[in-house]
Amino acid sequence: MVKQIPSGYSLVRLGPADLRDAVEVDLWAFPAVETVDEMAAHRLSLPFDRALGCRADDGQLAALCSAHTFVDFPVPGHQIAAGGFTWMAVHPEHRRRGLASALINRHLADCAERGEAISALIASEPEIYGRFGYGTATWGYTLSLARRADLVALDQSGIDVTFETLDPEVHAGLVHDLHRAAAGQGDLIRPGWVSRTDVEAERTFLTRTSNHRRGLEPSRIALAWRGSEPVGYAVFARKELGWTDGRPDSKVMLSEIAYLDRAVAYALWSRLLDMDLTAGVMAHLVTPSDAIFGLLVNLSAAQPRLADTVWLRLVNVAQALAARRYQSPVDLVIQVEDSVLPANSGKYHLTAAAFSQATVDKTSAPADLIADSRALAAAYLGGTPLTSLASSGRVSELTPGALARAGAAFGWPVPASTSWIF
Ligand SMILES: CC(C)(COP(=O)(O)OP(=O)(O)OC[C@H]1O[C@@H](n2cnc3c(N)ncnc32)[C@H](O)[C@@H]1OP(=O)(O)O)[C@@H](O)C(=O)NCCC(=O)NCCS
Known part of the structure; x- marks a missing residue:
């Protein structure tokens, strides 16, 4: 408590x-x-x-x-x-x-x-928030990409990329709109892809990004256009790291990339990967839904390193479970244990057809699964499989087959992703 x-x-x-x-x-x-x-x-x-x-x-x-x-x-x-x-x-x-x-x-x-119905945060240390019922709901990768790393070539005709020095006054509106549009919608929404709350918050965020220099040049922005329509951006700054054996060591430090489709992703990534006098791109918080994972010919050469991004808590379990969609039909009774918010504890009958509105009722019927609130929160965006949570003992199956059915239903076709630290 x-x-x-x-x-x-x-x-x-x-x-x-x-x-x-x-x-x-x-x-x-x-x-x-x-x-x-x-x-x-x-x-x-x-x-x-x-x-x-x-x-x-x-x-x-x-x-x-x-x-x-x-x-x-x-x-x-x-x-x-x-x-x-x-x-x-x-x-x-x-x-x-x-x-x-x-x-x-x-x-x-x-x-x-x-x-x-939910609370979300980014944890400075992963040890802190589990005790309060938060579970890791989105994950991100650090990638170290060599210059001209091979990408699967896509047709990028009609897309232009321009380079500008980041100016929060000039770019906040455009970045804000593109970031929101990149969340997608409906069955292809990117769970967890939350945007800054409004253009003012975007301006503050970009100002913070530009002031966070740490040996970097002033922040830049690569803007992708289809005709006169902005369709994507990448915020980055180069870090000057000198030369070794006559070759530059400087890196393109990527802070955020967002785009409307994979051709734009290709256009942006390929430009970043071929900036003169750099040795490659260092990218943090690359979301699992980023197109780069499909584009890279040799992913392991980028030394992907996984880290938690959003920690989520179900504040109101019934409301939260009813608010999301499920990717396969589900008809299960889940017993939730929540020592921090005891009103959430109890048995919930969850029913839904695939990709449709769900119904959630408190019930006294026998449970098919037991989950602690932290595990359910971790699984909520579809980014942490219920089956992995079961392997740590936070989810237990009471009815044979229930874990597989729940695991399938709680997943999502687009990986859960969060692109920034809030
Ligand atoms: C992390 C922080 C907010 C904790 O504040 P606090 O007032 O000391 O926390 P509490 O006294 O309420 O501690 C709550 C529990 O969490 C544990 N805890 C707190 N911080 C912890 C940490 N960094 N690692 C492991 N356990 C931690 C405490 O031991 C305590 O456990 P208990 O209930 O079993 O006794 C504080 O240490 C801090 O400001 N740290 C630096 C900034 C930071 O990391 N902020 C979090 C941003 S996401």
Whole structure:
């Protein structure tokens, strides 16, 4: 059970006047080269409408958190409201006293009050959030691609790629629209592909990206066009790494790529992979739904390394299960165990035809499967198979065949993916 606010502290709402205090705590929690002033001036991504803090009795801000209000978070076959938990930070002097637990507790209650069936976050350390019922729902790859790595050639006639220096004022609207369109829709939606909440948030995100230099040139953007229509982009910056034996070591550091179809993906990736005076592309958070996995002739040469991206929590199990679609027919009773939000515990009768609206009812009928809430959350976007969760004991089959049927139904034709850290 999640704790309430510990004694010696009070829960407060934070507003823009608290920005410096918030940044101060954030810089204690997340070491960075920026000063409080620089960060207060540049990284204004803290959503103040949902910012919460814990103040010690002496007035010091000891911890904070906030949430993005995602109104159309993509889930299999649909888009739903989600709380995007963010800025969780506890000052080192106040750690391990239950402040983070209390703030997460408050965040989950806030999501429930707002009718958000799920909460999503990106974890700085994978050890933190499982205890609160979050499971890893999307995954991403780091790829190290050699210059001119072989790609399966696609027809890219009619597509032009232009290169510009990233200017958040100029590019935010275009990036925002393309990122949203790249989520796809219906049976081919990319679960987890959540966009920045609006153009203003996009501008902030791109400003943060451009300020996060770490030895990089100013951020650039490659824009793909079909005639006068923008159809894709890649945000990147080159890192100057000198020369070895007369050859350049510099790398193209890719921060985000989004496009409307695979021909555009090919056009963008092939340009990035052939930039003069570079040794290749270093790409983080490459989503499993990215076309590069089908385009690369030799994937293993890119040394793919897998890492968790979005951690998801079902705030309201019945609402969440009914909101998504299933990729095969399902008629099962799932017993859910949730020690953090006990109202979620119970047996749910889930029925749906493939790719159709589901029905979910609480029932007293015998269960076919038992799942803890963390496992169900991990499987929710279709990105973590129920069968793998069963191998860790978080899902148990009571009716023979139920795990295979549930595993098939909870999957999705397009891999779950998230392209940015929120
Ligand atoms: C991670 C962090 C938010 C935890 O804050 P906190 O107030 O110390 O957390 P709590 O006291 O509520 O601890 C809750 C539980 O999680 C555990 N825990 C917290 N952080 C952990 C970590 N990094 N690794 C493993 N366990 C951790 C605690 O031991 C405690 O376990 P218990 O309930 O069994 O006693 C804080 O240490 C922090 O700000 N770290 C740096 C920034 C960061 O990583 N933020 C998270 C961003 S996603």
